[in-house]
Amino acid sequence: MENLNPAIREYKLAFEEYFKDKPKPKNEKESKKQMDEFMHWYNNIRKQSDTGKTPNEMYKEAYGKSSK
Numbered sequence: 290m291e292n293l294n295p296a297i298r299e300y301k302l303a304f305e306e307y308f309k310d311k312p313k314p315k316n317e318k319e320s321k322k323q324m325d326e327f328m329h330w331y332n333n334i335r336k337q338s339d340t341g342k343t344p345n346e347m348y349k350e351a352y353g354k355s356s357k
Contacts, residue, residue: 299338303331332356 293301307327314320332344340347348356 295339300331302338303335306335307331 291298304327307330308323311323314323334343336343337347342350345356
């Protein structure tokens with residue numbers, strides 16, 4: 290994983306962190322719900338290990354508006 294692009298490495302780390310204790314989805318609807326919840330957590334709650342900011346915070350700094 291060390292040879293990966295830093296953004297991809299960060300995403301993979303977050304994915305593993307978020308889903309480590311989650312049950313496998315039983316169907317497509319549950320899978321979509323879990324992914325939606327993960328994306329919200331990743332973009333708005335989880336701080337990136339290299340910047341200490343969420344992706345949404347970084348976007349807002351760069352562009353002056355929320356990415357939502």
